[in-house]
Structures are given as structure tokens and as C-alpha cells.
Amino acid sequence: MKMEVRTRFAPSPTGYMHIGNLRTALYEYLIAKSQGGKFILRIEDTDQERLVEGATDVIYNTLRMTGLHHDEGPDIGGDYGPYVQSERMGMYMDYAKELVEKGQAYYCFCTKERLESLKESNAEGAAFAKYDRHCLHLSPEEVQAKLDAGVPYVIRQKMPDSGTTTFTDVVYGEITVDNAELDDQILMKADGFPTYNFANVVDDHLMCITHVVRGSEYLSSTPKYNLLYEAFGWEPPVYVHLPAVMRDAHHKLSKRHGDKSFEDLINEGYLVDAIVNYIALLGWSPGDTREIFTLKELEECFDISGLSKSPSIFDIKKLTWMNGEYMKNMDFEKFYALAEPKLTEALGGTGLDLRKIAELLQKRLETLNDIPGLVGFFKELPEYGTELYTHKKMKTNDEIALSSLKAALPVLEGLADWNTQSIHDALMALVGELGIKNGQLLWPVRTALSGEPTSPGGAMELADILGREESLRRIRVGIEMLEK
Numbered sequence: 001m002k003m004e005v006r007t008r009f010a011p012s013p014t015g016y017m018h019i020g021n022l023r024t025a026l027y028e029y030l031i032a033k034s035q036g037g038k039f040i041l042r043i044e045d046t047d048q049e050r051l052v053e054g055a056t057d058v059i060y061n062t063l064r065m066t067g068l069h070h071d072e073g074p075d076i077g078g079d080y081g082p083y084v085q086s087e088r089m090g091m092y093m094d095y096a097k098e099l100v101e102k103g104q105a106y107y108c109f110c111t112k113e114r115l116e117s118l119k120e121s122n123a124e125g126a127a128f129a130k131y132d133r134h135c136l137h138l139s140p141e142e143v144q145a146k147l148d149a150g151v152p153y154v155i156r157q158k159m160p161d162s163g164t165t166t167f168t169d170v171v172y173g174e175i176t177v178d179n180a181e182l183d184d185q186i187l188m189k190a191d192g193f194p195t196y197n198f199a200n201v202v203d204d205h206l207m208c209i210t211h212v213v214r215g216s217e218y219l220s221s222t223p224k225y226n227l228l229y230e231a232f233g234w235e236p237p238v239y240v241h242l243p244a245v246m247r248d249a250h251h252k253l254s255k256r257h258g259d260k261s262f263e264d265l266i267n268e269g270y271l272v273d274a275i276v277n278y279i280a281l282l283g284w285s286p287g288d289t290r291e292i293f294t295l296k297e298l299e300e301c302f303d304i305s306g307l308s309k310s311p312s313i314f315d316i317k318k319l320t321w322m323n324g325e326y327m328k329n330m331d332f333e334k335f336y337a338l339a340e341p342k343l344t345e346a347l348g349g350t351g352l353d354l355r356k357i358a359e360l361l362q363k364r365l366e367t368l369n370d371i372p373g374l375v376g377f378f379k380e381l382p383e384y385g386t387e388l389y390t391h392k393k394m395k396t397n398d399e400i401a402l403s404s405l406k407a408a409l410p411v412l413e414g415l416a417d418w419n420t421q422s423i424h425d426a427l428m429a430l431v432g433e434l435g436i437k438n439g440q441l442l443w444p445v446r447t448a449l450s451g452e453p454t455s456p457g458g459a460m461e462l463a464d465i466l467g468r469e470e471s472l473r474r475i476r477v478g479i480e481m482l483e484k
């Protein structure tokens with residue numbers, strides 16, 4: 001029987017969702033879902049110093065918003081709980097002791113002072129010094145005597161004395177390290193709590209995780225993890241290490257250096273679906289040039305072999321382009337639901353038809369946050385200079401604009417019905433009468449109505465939305481300006 005694929009997202013609640021973390025979650029989700037498996041959420045909250053109020057909510061919200069629904073987790077339970085690491089603290093000591101019994105780990109009673117002096121006496125004064133295995137050589141009686149006397153201890157992993165450790169990573173291939181390089185790392189701390197390096201192995205095993213997907217910064221610890229699996233006689237998981245997401249060729253994306261988190265992107269008007277789509281391609285390729293994928297489509301076509309080990313650069317321009325594509329191709333009602341709050345914020349109380357404005361905007365937006373800047377002129381005619389009336393392609397200049405506006409004014413004043421069609425028909429008839437090019441009339445009218453060098457919508461749409469009174473007023477303003 002084929003084993004069920006189980007992946008886990010194991011975030012530490014830091015208070016924001018780093019793009020790299022979201023990508024890890026997405027790949028974990030996709031690896032599971034593309035193979036009919038389960039995606040598990042485990043909150044790794046044991047680093048008390050890093051704990052932030054409300055930080056787990058950020059995790060839940062992000063997973064909900066992005067549609068990366070987990071099958072097991074702290075909020076929904078499951079057969080392998082608890083799913084919050086701090087609630088599992090009682091589970092590790094027995095496993096550590098099992099390793100001691102197997103000769104794969106040992107008690108260490110060294111004082112802080114002794115360990116410090118080890119560091120200092122380390123030849124080059126390196127910041128990191130391997131533990132010198134002082135306590136490995138204690139006899140069982142000595143150990144027992146110290147335990148009985150209540151001497152504080154840690155439990156260390158006993159690394160092999162010689163040889164090498166090899167494991168295969170799906171992305172990075174076969175990796176071999178010299179065991180001599182491996183430190184006898186601490187598994188259980190003096191306070192009785194496990195180190196992260198121990199807890200994650202025990203947790204992954206107990207939760208039957210088949211694929212461990214994490215950032216490549218964990219690659220160097222993986223030999224030690226692998227040795228732990230071996231020491232217990234457990235089946236190691238498939239390792240999938242992901243290269244860092246980069247800001248540029250040399251720097252990792254980092255929140256501390258101002259790079260955007262998922263929440264930042266949402267606040268900047270990016271769509272969840274576009275972000276997820278973009279992030280999917282940051283290190284994975286479908287094998288062809290296709291770029292637009294819904295999450296559902298990704299679930300169907302994701303394949304672990306498409307992961308790449310070259311670091312990807314987070315390109316906001318590309319995301320912005322993709323976001324625009326999503327907005328263009330979105331069902332109008334869905335788009336309107338997203339745009340409406342921004343439109344109300346910019347134009348609330350003006351009585352303008354926001355749906356009509358949204359229709360004009362949908363094909364031209366890159367992000368929702370572009371909305372206020374694009375629609376401000378509807379509320380108030382901006383101050384503008386008459387140079388806007390000069391447009392080479394439209395073959396207009398001040399003079400032509402003035403005569404066109406003067407001709408358009410009485411025609412529009414006399415219109416019985418005020419709507420896009422009637423305005424269109426009237427202006428086009430006027431173009432014919434005057435024997436000029438369309439642009440020579442429409443550009444000046446559009447400019448007078450918007451006071452902007454470009455606008456969503458042309459003369460007819462703007463006039464329709466602004467209404468008769470306001471449109472006529474703006475055309476008169478234009479005439480006055482051009483007459484000066």
C-alpha cells in the first residue's frame with residue numbers, strides 16, 4: 001500500500017507572513033494535494049522570546065485567505081495532536097532517554113563556565129566550538145551519582161566518531177558530510193525542554209510527516225536530523241529544501257530590511273490569488289511557459305520535479321503585472337466587490353455612479369491601490385495647464401481645442417437625453433459637421449472633463465458619469481482657460 005503523503009507547515013508565530021514562509025506553505029500544500037495527501041499545520045511557538053501577541057491569528061488568516069486549508073491543526077484538531085509545540089513539551093524527555101539507553105545520546109553536566117572556557121580556548125577563537133565530549137566518558141555510576149545529586153544536565157546527541165552521513169534532498173540532490181564536523185548537539189536543555197532541533201524530528205515522526213519541506217537554511221542541520229531518525233530506527237522523511245527567495249542577486253528577502261510581507265502586499269492592493277500564483281513560480285516551474293494558475297490548477301499540475309535549486313528573485317514588477325492580469329480577467333461583480341471600498345473612500349458622498357467608474361477601471365489597474373489616484377478628478381477638477389490640450393497623435397493644440405470645445409458646448413447643452421450613447425452620437429455628428437478628426441474634438445473634451453493627461457474612460461464615458469451640469473461646467477472652465 002502506498003503511504004499517504006503528509007506534509008506540514010510549521011511556522012513560528014512571528015507576527016507576519018514572510019513571502020518565503022508563504023511559499024513554503026504553498027509548496028507543502030501542493031505536494032500533499034497533488035498526491036491526494038494531507039497538509040498539516042503545526043505551530044512552533046517554543047521560542048518564547050519571539051512570541052508576538054496575535055501572531056497565530058496572522059497564520060490562520062493567511063492560510064484562510066490564500067485557500068491553503070489545512071487538514072489537521074490546532075484549531076481543527078486531528079489524530080496526531082497536540083498541534084502546538086508548546087503543548088507537546090512533556091513528550092520529548094522519554095524519547096531522549098530512549099536514545100541514551102541506545103547509546104546514541106548522553107547526559108552532560110558541564111557548567112556554563114566550562115563551556116564558555118571551551119569556546120575561549122578554541123584555537124582561532126571561533127564563535128562556535130564543538131563540544132569536547134567531556135561527559136561522554138563518564139561511567140554509568142558517575143552519571144547516576146550526579147543525577148541523584150540533582151546536578152543540572154542536558155542531553156546531547158552522540159554523533160558517530162568517524163565516517164560520513166549522506167542524505168538525499170529532492171532539490172539539492174545527494175549531500176554528504178563528514179561526521180567529524182558534527183557537534184554533539186543538545187537535545188534536551190537544562191530546563192527539561194527540548195531544543196528545536198530535537199523537537200522537530202520527534203514531532204515530524206509522531207505526526208507521520210512523509211515530506212519535510214523547509215528553507216535551505218536547515219540543510220546544514222539535516223545530517224543531524226537524519227542521524228536522529230536512524231538512531232531511533234525511524235524512517236526518515238523525504239527532504240525538500242527550498243532555496244531562499246531573494247531581493248536581488250545578493251540579498252535574501254528580509255522583513256527587517258523593508259521587504260514586504262504577505263500582509264504588506266495585501267495592504268498595497270495586491271490580490272490574494274495573484275500573490276499565490278506569483279509565489280508558486282518563485283522556485284517552481286510547470287515545465288512550459290504557462291504563468292497563470294489558480295490554486296486548483298496548481299493542485300492538479302504541481303510536480304515536485306519542477307522545483308529548482310537556484311534562488312529566485314522576488315520581482316515586484318512581475319507580481320504587479322500578474323496582478324493586473326488577474327484584475328482584467330476577473331468577473332466584474334467580483335472586481336467591483338474589491339474595488340468598491342476604495343471607490344467609496346475616494347468618491348463617497350459625490351453621488352457618482354461607482355459601478356460605471358469601476359467598469360472603466362477594471363482593465364487599467366495594476367493594483368487596487370491605484371484606484372484613488374485614478375479617480376480623484378471625478379470628485380474635483382484638478383488644476384491643470386493648457387498644455388494638456390496639445391497632443392501630437394490627436395492632432396490638437398490650444399487653438400483647435402478652443403474651437404472644438406466652443407462647438408461642443410452648445411451641442412451638449414442642447415442634448416435631450418444625457419447618456420453615453422446620446423453624447424457619443426452628438427459628438428460624432430459634430431465631428432462630421434466640422435470635418436475634423438475624431439481626436440480633435442474628443443481629446444479636448446476628455447481633457448476638459450478630467451483635467452488629467454490620461455484618464456480611465458474617454459470623453460463620452462466621463463461626460464456620462466460626471467452628469468450634465470458638471471460636464472458643461474468643466475467644458476466652460478476649459479474654454480475660459482484657453483481664451484486667456
Ligand code: GLU
Pocket residue numbers: 009010011012044200213214215
Ligand atoms: N518553525 C520553523 C520556522 O519557522 C520551521 C522550520 C521547519 O519547517 O522545520 O523556521
